[in-house]
Amino acid sequence: MRYRGDAGFTLLEIIVALVVLGVLLATLSQGVHFGFAAWGRQNQSVQVAESLQATDRTLRRLAEQIEPGTERDAGKLIGEPHAMALTSTLPIGPDGAMAAADISLMVDHDHQLILSWLPHVHAQRLVAAPPPHVSVLLSHVDTIDLGYWSDSAAAWSTSWDNTSVPDLIRIRIVFPAHDKRHWPDIVAAPIRQQPTG
Template sequence: MRSGKSAAGFTLLEVLVSLVVLALIILGLSQGLRFGVLAFQHQAATIDRAANLDAVDRTLRGLIEQIDPGNRHDAPEIAGNARSVEFTSELPEGAAAALGSREAEIRILVDHDHRLILRWAPYRHAKPAGPPTPPVDTVLLPQVDHITISYWAHAGPPHWLATWNSPEVPALIRISLTFQHGTGIDWPDIVAAPQRSRP
């Protein structure tokens, strides 16, 4: 017959089972917490990436919409192919204080490091006496495999052109971004229309 003192205690087997159950509970909680942290980090990265892409989208649309259309004496300086495009446009208002003018010579391209580059230099209406101002490269997006640029003409058969060598400004410019394999990024084409009227 067991005494009252021994009946009130726990056996070694009961203690071991309790420890195993407690360990399983702690393991489950830690895995759940880890999953929650990873999910939060993934969601935050997705939101940041979408916000960055949206900012690039708005920047490129704004530059295209402000393409200098030239005038009756000077044709617009636009040179475009499927991988890059050059034109004169207006930078955002914040750049005016640093440059003294918002007018800039713009080139959009993807460099050898798979970065979407905005290459720009201040536009000078008169030929400078000294050496030209070296262009500045601004990285818009990393991990871009390539871009495909196409141009829609005002006249002629309705289709997209792979190059632009007309004295007129295209009716539309479309930029398709193709990201590197494994990034999981897919973004709709950026299509914008130059809206500045020729003086």
Template sequence: MSGLREPYGRGADEAGFTLVEMIVALAVFSLLSVLLFHNVKFGVQAWRSGSARADELQRSVVTQELLRRLLGNAYPLIIKQEALQPRIDFEGGSEAVEFLSEAPVVSGGAGRYRFKLFVDRTRQQTDLVMTAAPELASAQDNSASRTLLVSDIDHAELAYFGAPSPGAPGRWNDSWEKQSDVPSLVRLRVSFHASDPRTWPDLVVALRVRADVSCVYDPITARCRGR
């Protein structure tokens, strides 16, 4: 009969979801979940990579500022020896340089320290290292500290700008040894492996102290008095 209403349960069945619709919905949800997971994972990896690079950049900036301060304040201590020309206590090569400079803050900042910046090669890797010891420490003294400045580099190169002999024009030199004056500039280049994303702009430092004004030469000890 046309006036009869449909059975009670049929309308409810038509208002629900079929099995096919549920499967399609779950498939779409799974796809969206996978895409969302990959996006979150990519974001976390990008954040970690950016954070690591920022930390490396900050370390490079701090290291360069430290070297700029120490080399810039290198003290030209005069060393006088009998039958030899006076020379400056500054010895530099292509992979190492030794000099006197102001004491580190952690030591109280009093007096001077002897610093050595050098390329340290081992079987595993090559590092840029610096050691520091009080100026008057003996060779047998084990108080020298060792600081790793840059790890796992390809190579590093030092150069010195100045006149290698009196009257000669200034130029870049691979070494600066037994000279009567400190170089005008010191340059440090650090290169990394091809797969290493780190960068190191050339560090060029002007040495500010040009004379050993506190030296009172003692001919008996062949050193400045009190040193």
């Protein structure tokens, strides 16, 4: 029994206060954990989207800037169903200036979408070519499906071996079945015209 002059809390009041404090701390801890997990998932999703957007821009620019060649130095696009070799422009100068490069695009045995390139030379090499520069555009890629549109044939083809460039190029990035990443087909029209004379 408590008297008026007594100060302090009973043991029961202290236990109740500790229980309430424990429940509040547990709830706060779960909220913070959920918030960090949601932030992590959102951050990962943003990074994946940024990576896909950067790859989209790179591939679209390569297709749009295919070198059609000249009468002396004929351009050449060798297109296969899952790989492509072409001459296009890349920022390869010391100051990032755009220059012509011989480029190969393919998915390697490690399931990486790779871009390998060498500076384009307008003459036949007298010595062996140096090893190409290799850049990984995306990892964990199953394959790429390529299509080449010709207005004259009015159809898509899965291969192209011609001195002229196709009217459209379609690039489909195929991810493994369990992968949650999806990206729409990249369709680009080469915009360079072969100079006359």
